[in-house]
Structure formats: structure tokens, C-alpha cells
Amino acid sequence: MSAATQDTAIRTGRVTRTLIYLVLILFALFYMLPLYVMLVNSVKPLDEITGGGMMNLPQEFTIEPWLKAWSTAQIGVDPTGLAPYFWNSIKMVVPAVIISTVLGALNGYVLTKWRFKYDTIIFGLMLFACFIPFQIVLIPMARMLGLMGLAGTTWGLALVHIVYGIGFTTLYFRNYYAVFPTELIRAAQIDGAGFFQIFWRILLPSSGPIAVVSVIWQFTNIWNDFLFGASFAGADSQPMTVALNNLVQSSTGVKEYNVHFAGAILAAMPTLLVYIVAGRYFVRGLMAGSVKG
Amino acid sequence: MGFLDIDNTTKAYGSVQVLHNVDISVEEGEFLVLVGPSGCGKSTLLNMIAGLEEITSGEIRIKGDVMNGVHPSKRNIAMVFQSYALYPNMTVGKNITFGLEMHGVPKPERDKAMQEVATLLQIEQLLDRKPGQLSGGQRQRVAMGRALVRNPDVFLFDEPLSNLDAKLRVDMRTEIKKLHQKLGTTIVYVTHDQIEAMTLSTRIAVMNGGYVQQLGTPQEIYDSPANIFVATFMGSPAMNVIPAIVRLQSGVPQAEITRHDGSLAHLPFSQANLAAWDGREILLGIRPETITDTDGADRKSANIAPLNNRIVVTEPAGSDTFVSMSLGGKDVIARMRSDAEVRPGQDFDFMVNMEKAVAFDPETEARILP
Amino acid sequence: MARTADADFKTRLQNWIPKLVLSPTIAMMAVFVYGFILFSVYLSFTDSRLLPSFGWVGFENYSKLWRLSHWEVSLTNMGIFAALYILICTAIGLTLAIFLDQKIRGEGFLRPIYLYPMALSFIVTGTAWKWFLDPGIGLENIMQSWGWVNFSFDWIKNRDYAIYTIVLAAVWQTSGFVMAMFLAGLRGIDNEILKAAQMDGASNWNLYRRIIIPQLRPAFLSAFVILSHLAIKTFDLVIAMTGGGPGRATELPATFMYSYTFTRNQMGIGAASATIMLMTIAAIMIPYLYSELREKK
Numbered sequence: 001m002s003a004a005t006q007d008t009a010i011r012t013g014r015v016t017r018t019l020i021y022l023v024l025i026l027f028a029l030f031y032m033l034p035l036y037v038m039l040v041n042s043v044k045p046l047d048e049i050t051g052g053g054m055m056n057l058p059q060e061f062t063i064e065p066w067l068k069a070w071s072t073a074q075i076g077v078d079p080t081g082l083a084p085y086f087w088n089s090i091k092m093v094v095p096a097v098i099i100s101t102v103l104g105a106l107n108g109y110v111l112t113k114w115r116f117k118y119d120t121i122i123f124g125l126m127l128f129a130c131f132i133p134f135q136i137v138l139i140p141m142a143r144m145l146g147l148m149g150l151a152g153t154t155w156g157l158a159l160v161h162i163v164y165g166i167g168f169t170t171l172y173f174r175n176y177y178a179v180f181p182t183e184l185i186r187a188a189q190i191d192g193a194g195f196f197q198i199f200w201r202i203l204l205p206s207s208g209p210i211a212v213v214s215v216i217w218q219f220t221n222i223w224n225d226f227l228f229g230a231s232f233a234g235a236d237s238q239p240m241t242v243a244l245n246n247l248v249q250s251s252t253g254v255k256e257y258n259v260h261f262a263g264a265i266l267a268a269m270p271t272l273l274v275y276i277v278a279g280r281y282f283v284r285g286l287m288a289g290s291v292k293g
Numbered sequence: 294m295g296f297l298d299i300d301n302t303t304k305a306y307g308s309v310q311v312l313h314n315v316d317i318s319v320e321e322g323e324f325l326v327l328v329g330p331s332g333c334g335k336s337t338l339l340n341m342i343a344g345l346e347e348i349t350s351g352e353i354r355i356k357g358d359v360m361n362g363v364h365p366s367k368r369n370i371a372m373v374f375q376s377y378a379l380y381p382n383m384t385v386g387k388n389i390t391f392g393l394e395m396h397g398v399p400k401p402e403r404d405k406a407m408q409e410v411a412t413l414l415q416i417e418q419l420l421d422r423k424p425g426q427l428s429g430g431q432r433q434r435v436a437m438g439r440a441l442v443r444n445p446d447v448f449l450f451d452e453p454l455s456n457l458d459a460k461l462r463v464d465m466r467t468e469i470k471k472l473h474q475k476l477g478t479t480i481v482y483v484t485h486d487q488i489e490a491m492t493l494s495t496r497i498a499v500m501n502g503g504y505v506q507q508l509g510t511p512q513e514i515y516d517s518p519a520n521i522f523v524a525t526f527m528g529s530p531a532m533n534v535i536p537a538i539v540r541l542q543s544g545v546p547q548a549e550i551t552r553h554d555g556s557l558a559h560l561p562f563s564q565a566n567l568a569a570w571d572g573r574e575i576l577l578g579i580r581p582e583t584i585t586d587t588d589g590a591d592r593k594s595a596n597i598a599p600l601n602n603r604i605v606v607t608e609p610a611g612s613d614t615f616v617s618m619s620l621g622g623k624d625v626i627a628r629m630r631s632d633a634e635v636r637p638g639q640d641f642d643f644m645v646n647m648e649k650a651v652a653f654d655p656e657t658e659a660r661i662l663p
Numbered sequence: 664m665a666r667t668a669d670a671d672f673k674t675r676l677q678n679w680i681p682k683l684v685l686s687p688t689i690a691m692m693a694v695f696v697y698g699f700i701l702f703s704v705y706l707s708f709t710d711s712r713l714l715p716s717f718g719w720v721g722f723e724n725y726s727k728l729w730r731l732s733h734w735e736v737s738l739t740n741m742g743i744f745a746a747l748y749i750l751i752c753t754a755i756g757l758t759l760a761i762f763l764d765q766k767i768r769g770e771g772f773l774r775p776i777y778l779y780p781m782a783l784s785f786i787v788t789g790t791a792w793k794w795f796l797d798p799g800i801g802l803e804n805i806m807q808s809w810g811w812v813n814f815s816f817d818w819i820k821n822r823d824y825a826i827y828t829i830v831l832a833a834v835w836q837t838s839g840f841v842m843a844m845f846l847a848g849l850r851g852i853d854n855e856i857l858k859a860a861q862m863d864g865a866s867n868w869n870l871y872r873r874i875i876i877p878q879l880r881p882a883f884l885s886a887f888v889i890l891s892h893l894a895i896k897t898f899d900l901v902i903a904m905t906g907g908g909p910g911r912a913t914e915l916p917a918t919f920m921y922s923y924t925f926t927r928n929q930m931g932i933g934a935a936s937a938t939i940m941l942m943t944i945a946a947i948m949i950p951y952l953y954s955e956l957r958e959k960k
Contacts (some may be wrong), residue, residue: 012867020762031839032681034791035779041794050800081883108686114681115914122689129696131948134790135920135937139706139715139930140699163695166688185437186345191392192366195680198921201391207383215482231925233916241786245903248790248887253892257794275782279775281671282782283843364674 002272042066049257065258069266073259075243076235078176081261084236085243089155089223089270092239096104096161098216103162104169104214105207109199111170112177113185123174130167137164138231145232155186160232161222169214172288176210177203209281216278217285220271240267296321296479297342297447302351304337304503313503319447319496322477328490329500330526335483338500341370342481343449355446366395371440372449375456379439381423386411386420389438396598410438413472415471430461436474450482454489487527491515495597499523518651522583522595530581530628532652535621537577539570545654546570548577548650553603560598563648564663573623575661576653581615583646584627588633590644600643607635616641627645680801700941707934715930722936734936736911737919740826744915745828745894748837752890753883755834756841761871763842764849774846785836791902792821792832822912825905829913832900837893841886846884849875888951895944918938 012020041049044058044064053059071081111123141160142151150156180203187196228240238246244267250262275282298325304312312334319325327335330568353360360368365582371392379388389410390403411417414434424432433453440448453469454462471491473480484490490497491511497516499522507519516534517526525531537548540559540574547559560577567575567648582616589598604607605611605624608615609631616627616635627643635641652662692895707725727733759777762769769793780788795801798817806814820822852875860874898917907915907922924933 008675020765020767023760024762024773025766026775026923027755031776031780031835034788034795037795038787038791052800054795054800055805058600103688107688109682110685116682120956122685124695124952126692127952127956128945128948129692131892131944132696132700133937133940133944134935135916135917136703136941137699138769138921138937139924139934141695142704143715144695144699163691170688176742181376181378182375183374183378184380186340186365187372187374188380188391190343190365190370190372190438191575192395193391195677195684197395202380202382220782224786226784226786226902228919230902231921241784241899244784244790245786248793248903249906257800258799259956260794264787264790268783271782271784272779275775279778279782279815283778286778286781287843287847288842288928354780365676567664 009180009256038261038265038268042069042259042265044258046254046256046258055125056274065256066152066266067261068256069247069259069263073247073263074252075246075254082240082243082247085238085240088154088233088237089240092157092161092237093219093222095155095157096165097215098163099158100162100169100218101107101211102212104171105173106174106199106203107166107170108173108177108196109203109285111174112180113182113198113203116194123170126167128167128169128172129164134227138227141230154230154237157228157232157239160228161218161225165218165221168217168285172210172214172217172285175205175288176207180206209284211283212278213214213285213288216274216282218275220282223271294647296317296320296323296356296472297481298352298354299338299342300352300354300583302341302405303349304334304339304341304346305349310349311503312341312349315505317498317508319328319479321479322497324445324473324480324482324493326490326494326497326527326579327481327483328485328487328497329468329625333502334503335485339449339451339483340483342447343370344368344650345483350423350491367447367563369443370449371443371445371447373440373453375452376423377436377453377456379432379435381424384421384423385416385427385435385438388424388435389420389442390475392439392443394454406442406444407438407574410442414438418585426505429457430465432455433457433465437469441476441620446476446479448480450480452484453482455484455486469493486557487529497527499526501526501605506544516649519660521578524578524651524653524660528580530625531614533579533581533584533620533623533625535577535579535623536574536626536655537621539567539654541568541570541571546576548652550577550621552601553605559599560600560645560647560650561596562650562652562662563596567652567662570652570661574655576658577621578651578653579625579645580649581626581628583649585629585643586623586633587644587647589630589633589647591646594648598645598647599647601640604635604637604639604641608635618643664817677877678821686812703934704938705933707938709931711739711930711934713928713930720931724931728935728939732931733911733914734916734919737914739918740913741895741915744830744897745827748833748889748894749890751834752832752838752841755838756886757845757876757879758850759838759842759853774843775844779839780836781835781840786903788832788836789900790829792835792880795905796828796831819905820909821911825909825912825930829901829904832904833897835931836900839888841890844886844889845879845882847915852878868945886952888947891947892944895940 034287037054040057041054043063045060045062046058049194068082072079073081075082075085102282103151105126117147145151145156183201185198188202224241225239226241226245233239233242244263247263297319299315299317302312302315303310315338317325327338329335337346337640341348344360348361355368379392383391386407389407393406395405411420414437416431416434419427419435424435427435436453454465457465466489467652482493494511496508496510497514501522507514509525514527518527521534523595525534527656535550537550540547540549544565546562546565548562550558550560558574602618602620602651604616604618606617612631614629614631614633614635616629618625619628628636644655651660653659654661706723708719709860710716710720713836763773767773796819798804798820803814803816856874857870860870865873894916896914898921901907901913901918902916907914907918917940920933920940922935923929923936
């Protein structure tokens with residue numbers, strides 16, 4: 001047989017192959033459909049949508065819905081647009097991602113290279129915490145944030161995301177460091193390097209890929225969160241997802257679908273951009289959360 | 294008291310004891326090899342000397358100072374690892390001087406020491422490269438350079454050659470030996486390769502099952518193995534161990550063994566002190582190279598015994614020809630000159646150098662002769 | 664002597680640092696996860712309403728909960744949703760993975776398309792589906808404007824069918840992820856086994872049925888665990904698409920808990936429902952995590 005089929009054992013006939021391509025392309029169209037709907041309808045006037053032209057390309061191109069969604073749309077009581085909520089999300093995501101990743105890296109380092117009795121149990125408990133239905137912590141968390149004076153603040157939300165994100169970041173770094181040769185740590189110990197020197201000089205310089213995975217995963221997850229935002233945010237600390245939902249669900253006035261779609265894209269933009277730029281790492285994070293890393 | 298003392302040291306993980314009362318005293322400038330099959334405890338012992346594993350009981354002393362509980366970096370030791378353990382993100386130069394940096398040695402001194410070591414090991418041209426760009430042999434040199442630059446009291450080697458291909462391994466073996474002769478350092482070296490152990494060491498500790506089976510010079514280990522484990526572990530092909538019965542014939546003890554066809558052969562021992570074993574079963578140990586044809590027999594030996602037996606298989610290996618036969622119900626290998634005229638199925642007159650023969654107690658497996 | 668003592672101190676410090684480094688995380692886990700779980704479970708046995716209160720009422724909240732038709736609807740919906748969601752995701756994921764594994768030209772282009780929904784918020788995709796399926800402006804309207812005047816598709820507004828639109832959107836979001844899991848499994852199978860099976864005369868169909876798919880068992884298990892845990896946690900998507908309606912047609916335990924706790928001021932019942940959700944997930948996750956962590960040792 002030809003060289004192309006040599007490394008895969010399975011050979012398919014021409015008809016089968018055509019069918020396979022057909023199915024694959026149909027599914028690709030299916031997956032692209034909502035994105036297409038959001039994109040084309042966010043740049044057309046409202047009457048083109050209500051007139052049954054949702055699937056059509058815009059006849060009249062306008063960026064008006066985008067501008068409105070960003071800066072003047074009615075969210076809750078004020079016509080502020082999504083802009084302030086976008087910055088709320090940024091202010092929440094950045095510290096939460098950095099802190100949970102740093103803690104995850106240190107935890108992973110300890111759990112693989114400084115093992116002690118019951119470390120697997122501790123890790124198991126951390127991992128289980130990633131999968132709990134967060135409904136179980138909503139009530140006491142609301143109380144705790146109140147007690148700490150963080151109720152309704154961006155910092156409070158960041159704290160919540162740190163707490164429930166550490167399990168995953170620790171999982172990434174633990175699996176990554178588990179295959180990092182322990183002899184290197186021992187060599188560094190003999191060379192006289194301490195705990196932090198080994199981490200800083202030996203492990204961290206080789207941790208680039210997994211740090212990217214952790215940052216991207218945390219960024220995507222926290223940005224996309226709705227439950228915590230809806231439960232703990234105050235009126236002026238709401239993240240983007242909550243604001244978008246308020247925009248779409250508001251029952252006053254005419255439903256401006258084009259503005260809704262523009263808002264949805266604005267909310268999707270950061271994670272979508274990250275996915276386009278570094279999708280490889282995102283998928284790696286996804287897989288590490290499901291199968292053995 | 295020696296330079297490095299391992300004094301009645303044990304190691305246990307919970308209730309599982311992996312090292313039993315190890316006693317070894319190493320003199321300054323000695324090259325001690327710990328050899329044994331995997332899981333025998335040799336690497337554990339090395340890690341305990343390094344301070345990477347705790348000592349359960351007993352003491353380890355370097356230059357008389359007790360090392361129990363002392364941090365690895367404070368023991369003035371250096372270690373070469375099996376995987377070389379070179380820091381992947383640092384250049385070769387940084388790798389070599391990292392330990393000095395951690396010990397607060399100023400940069401000019403570090404650079405000077407690095408240059409000296411690089412010259413000694415001929416790796417000057419590699420100093421700016423990363424480990425990933427080096428060949429196996431080059432990494433090996435860098436790992437040794439990292440150890441040498443510290444000028445430690447004791448060098449520890451953990452199977453340093455096992456990741457090299459066969460030819461390079463022999464070259465590096467010679468190089469390590471040269472380095473030891475030149476610098477006169479004290480070395481503890483772990484390997485599972487008995488040839489490395491024989492060629493490099495001034496003394497060998499053969500280990501198995503957490504016990505030191507025998508501690509001695511290579512010659513002692515090879516000629517007078519303490520028990521069947523040592524006898525069969527050291528030497529390649531392994532020593533033949535043949536069931537035999539001691540028969541006193543006019544005061545001379547003979548080993549009575551069964552030939553391929555069931556008939557008996559008698560091989561006289563050189564030593565007379567087997568009288569107590571008359572009529573009892575022993576295990577006779579004969580190294581392959583002491584079974585030869587008539588021309589190959591050792592002329593300096595005073596006790597060459599003839600033995601006629603049938604050849605089963607011949608394996609010419611270039612320099613030697615290995616001949617296998619059946620004796621006492623076991624496959625026995627003889628190592629003959631390559632020009633020996635042997636062929637399978639032939640009844641052949643072998644010559645056995647009984648001066649080199651050893652005997653073991655079949656119950657305890659300990660050596661009873663010589 | 665003094666120097667030895669120093670060395671010992673440093674060594675001992677080095678032994679403690681790892682545990683010190685881990686301790687903030689352990690403390691957070693102890694309080695924010697396990698402490699909170701205990702607190703919520705405790706609340707489910709109290710008469711808490713608008714605010715937590717500590718009057719012990721035993722199993723009263725649970726018996727009330729099981730008598731609520733609202734809860735029953737949530738559970739029925741959960742059953743329909745979880746079964747279809749897991750089944751369809753697995754079927755689509757496996758099919759796409761097998762098809763993509765046939766040396767497909769453009770795999771590098773198709774795979775990211777299948778997977779990008781996982782990077783989006785359910786609120787975003789929920790919005791898109793909500794309006795796309797809306798009979799007023801979405802699919803029904805589109806088809807009618809294209810000439811199928813009698814075309815009707817109002818499932819999202821229909822009590823009997825709304826839950827299936829949630830299934831559709833959820834499948835759309837996660838099936839690509841399941842595909843990636845199966846693809847990783849397929850790529851992990853030793854090619855020599857396949858060659859051996861072909862030498863034995865196995866057809867492609869038999870190759871997959873008898874040799875390949877049985878070897879994907881770990882991927883099936885992972886997919887099941889991940890999907891069922893996602894199903895039980897489904898919340899955002901319902902909020903964005905239907906808000907639980909029409910009526911209660913798309914209520915799920917997660918939305919039930921939220922509305923009983925925060926809008927109906929029945930905190931005790933909300934806590935009881937959350938406890939049941941936790942126990943369901945624990946029954947799936949704990950054996951799974953246990954076996955994963957054991958194998959690694």
C-alpha cells in the first residue's frame with residue numbers, strides 16, 4: 001500500500017470515505033451555527049431579524065448594536081451597557097487566576113516531590129472539591145463573605161474562585177511534576193538548594209506549558225462562571241455573564257435581539273480569543289480534568 | 294575507624310525491613326562497589342549515605358562525624374545519578390557551578406573551579422550548551438564534573454553507566470578508573486553489572502535481599518565466594534553448581550558426580566579437610582573457564598582431573614567457544630579456546646582444574662571449601 | 664557542636680516547609696469545602712427560611728421536599744435530561760472520534776471547531792440557542808420565510824418539549840469534548856494489535872466492534888463520569904434559555920435549589936435539595952477518584 005496508509009491500520013473505501021467527510025462537515029456546520037447566528041445578527045438592524053432573516057447575511061451592515069451593548073444598553077436599572085461589567089470580570093479574573101495557579105504549582109510540587117503520609121488522601125479531598133455541586137456551599141459562603149466584609153465585592157468573588165479552582169490547578173501541576181525526574185530534586189538537594197530554591201531555579205523554569213494550561217483553564221472557567229456571580233455579586237460588582245443574562249432576560253421595552261447577540265459575543269470574546277490563540281493548551285487542560293494526565 | 298563508616302545500619306519502611314545490619318568501613322581513597330540484583334537495597338544504602346533517605350537505626354560516619362539527620366548538602370559528598378540529573382534549564386557551566394553557588398562561593402572562584410574541572414574532563418567546548426543538546430557520553434561527563442567541582446570527601450555513583458550504549462559504557466568505565474587513580478578520591482559506586490564491579494573496585498560488597506552477602510576484594514569475591522548467591526551472581530557465564538557426593542578414597546576426598554548417561558565420575562579435591570562430609574551431598578562449584586580441553590588446561594595447576602562427557606551444544610563466540618553438557622542433572626558450561634575441536638554429540642575428554650573448585654553446603658548454601 | 668545544631672535546625676525546617684506551604688490550601692479546603700458541606704447538611708435539618716436558623720426539625724425538610732410536585736418535576740426532568748444528554752453526547756463523540764481517526768485531511772481544522780463550544784459560557788450559548796429556537800424570530804420564522812409556510816417548531820415554548828431544547832444545547836456544547844476524550848483513547852491503542860487483527864481477517868466493522876471499542880473502556884468511564892457530573896450541575900444553561908419555564912417544564916435540581924433558597928426563602932428545603940445533589944455526585948465521583956488515585960500509586 002502507499003506510504004500514506006502505512007501508519008494507520010484501518011483502510012476505508014472511497015464511498016465510505018465520502019460519507020465520513022460528509023458527516024464530519026455537517027457536524028462542523030452544526031457546531032458553527034450558533035456562532036454564525038450571533039455574528040451575523042449582531043451587525044444588522046433589528047427589523048432584518050424580526051422579518052425572518054436570521055440566517056441571512058446583513059443587508060445593511062451596522063455596528064450600532066455593538067456600541068449599544070457595550071455602552072448604553074439598559075442593564076438592571078442603569079443604561080450603562082456591558083462595559084463596567086466587563087471590567088468587573090477582568091478585576092475578578094486576574095487575581096483569581098494568578099493566585100490559584102501559584103498555589104496550585106506549589107501544591108503540586110509538595111504533593112509530588114515532598115511526599116508525606118496521607119498526601120494522596122489530601123489530594124483526593126482537594127480533587128473531590130472540584131466536582132461538588134456548588135449549591136451545597138452557596139448558603140454558608142454567602143454568610144462567610146458577609147462575616148469577612150467581602151459580601152457583594154469583586155474581591156469576594158475572586159476569593160470564591162480561588163478556593164474552588166485550586167483543586168484543578170493542583171491536579172495539573174501534580175500530574176506534570178509527577179513525571180519530572182525526582183533525581184533532579186535530589187541532585188539539587190545535594191548541591192545545597194532549599195525548598196524554594198529548588199522550586200524557583202529547577203522546577204519553575206520547566207513549567208511553562210503547564211502554567212499556560214492552568215492559566216487558560218482558570219481564566220475560561222472563572223470568566224464563564226454564572227452561579228457564583230449571580231449568588232454573591234453586588235449590583236456594582238456583577239461579572240459579565242450575569243450582566244449579559246440581565247440584558248437578555250429584561251422584560252421591559254422592545255427585545256433588541258441584535259444587541260443581545262452583540263452582548264453575547266462581547267461576553268464570549270475573551271475566552272474565544274484565548275481559545276483561538278492557545279486552544280492546544282485549553283484542550284490539554286480539559287483532558288487532564290477527565291482522564292489521567 | 295575508617296574514612297566512611299557504615300555501622301550496623303538498618304532501613305525499614307514501616308514493618309518492612311529493606312536493609313539488615315549493614316557494616317562496612319571504607320578507607321580513604323578506596324573504590325567500593327555495591328553490587329546486586331535490583332531490589333537488593335544497594336541504592337537505598339547509597340541514598341542513606343547521601344542523606345536522601347533516613348537511617349532507621351545504626352550510624353553512618355564520614356571522617357568520624359556522625360551523619361544521621363545531617364542535610365545532604367552538609368555532608369560534603371557529591372553524587373552522580375543514573376539519569377545524570379542535569380538541570381535542563383541551565384547551561385553546562387551553570388550545572389557544574391550550581392552547587393558552589395548554593396554554598397555561597399563567589400563567582401570568580403566558581404568560574405576558576407569550573408574551568409579546572411572542564412579541562413580535566415575535556416568538556417570546555419560544551420560549557421555554554423544546554424543538557425538537551427549533549428550526547429549521552431557528554432552528559433555523563435558533565436554529571437561527573439558537577440560532582441568533582443565540589444571537591445567532596447566522598448563520591449557517590451548511582452549506576453552512572455547504565456544509560457549508555459555498550460561501547461561507550463566500556464570507554465567511560467576506563468575513564469572513571471583513570472580518574473580515580475589520578476585523584477585518589479573515595480568512591481562508593483552502585484551497579485548491577487558484575488563486570489563493572491570487578492573492573493572498577495578496590496573492594497566489592499555483594500548484596501542481596503537487604504543483606505551484605507560478602508565484602509571483599511574482587512579476587513576474593515571471585516575465587517572464594519561466600520555462598521552460592523555470590524558465586525553465581527559474580528562471573529559470566531555464571532559458575533556451574535553441580536550436585537555431588539563426597540567419597541573418601543585412600544584419604545583423598547573426591548566429588549562423585551553423575552555424567553550424561555547416568556554413569557559416575559570422580560573428581561579429586563585439592564584440599565583434604567572434607568573428611569567430615571564423607572558420603573554426604575555437597576554442591577560443587579566450578580567456573581566455566583576451569584573446564585577445558587587437554588591443551589587448554591592450566592599448566593601451573595597441580596590438580597587437573599580428566600572428565601569424559603558428551604557435548605550437547607557448542608557456541609563459538611569468537612574469542613572463546615562455550616560448550617554445554619549435562620552433569621549431575623544440570624546444564625554445565627565450559628569455556629574453551631576458540632580453536633578447540635568440539636562438536637555437538639561428541640564424547641569429549643575435558644580437563645577440570647580442581648584447584649579452583651569450591652564446595653557449598655546444600656542446606657545453608659554457604660561455602661565449605663576452600 | 665553549635666554548627667551541628669544549626670545544620671539540624673535547617674534540616675528540620677526543610678522538613679516542615681512543604682507542609683507549611685500546603686497548609687493554606689488545606690485550611691481553605693477544610694473551611695470552604697468540607698466545613699461548608701457540613702454546615703449545609705446541618706441546615707437541611709433545621710427550620711431555616713430567609714436566614715439560617717438553628718431550630719432542629721429532623722427529617723422534616725426532606726419529607727416536605729419529596730412531597731413537592733416542583734421537586735418531582737425537577738427530578739423527572741433531570742432523568743430525561745441526563746439520560747439523553749449522556750447517551751447522545753457519547754454517541755456523537757464516539758462517532759466523530761472514529762471518523763476523525765481515519766487519516767482525515769483537515770483534521771487540524773475540524774477538531775477546534777468541534778471543541779470551541781467548551782470555551783464559551785453557557786449564558787452566551789444559551790442566549791444564542793434561546794433566540795435561534797424562538798418561534799417568533801428563529802427557526803420557525805426562518806423556515807416560513809424560506810417558503811415552508813406550515814413549518815412549526817415551538818419546542819422551547821412548549822411544556823412537553825422544552826426540556827429537549829435544553830438537551831440539544833447541552834449536547835452541542837459538550838459533545839466535542841467527548842469526541843476529544845475518545846480520540847485520545849483511540850490514538851492510545853497499539854497499532855500492532857490492529858495489524859494483527861487484520862492479519863486474522865477482521866473487517867473494519869469487526870475491528871471496531873471486537874477490538875477497538877472494548878479497549879476504549881477507560882474513555883467510556885471517564886466520559887460517563889464527567890457527563891453525569893455536568894448534567895447534575897446544569898444550571899446556567901437553563902437560566903439563560905428558559906429560566907426553568909415554560910411553567911416548570913425545564914426546572915432541574917440546581918435551579919430548584921436556587922429558587923427555593925434565594926427567592927422563595929425556604930432555605931431548609933433548599934439545603935436538603937443541595938444535600939441530595941451532593942450525595943448523587945459523590946456516589947459517582949468518589950469510587951472514580953478512588954480508583955484513579957489508587958492506580959497511580
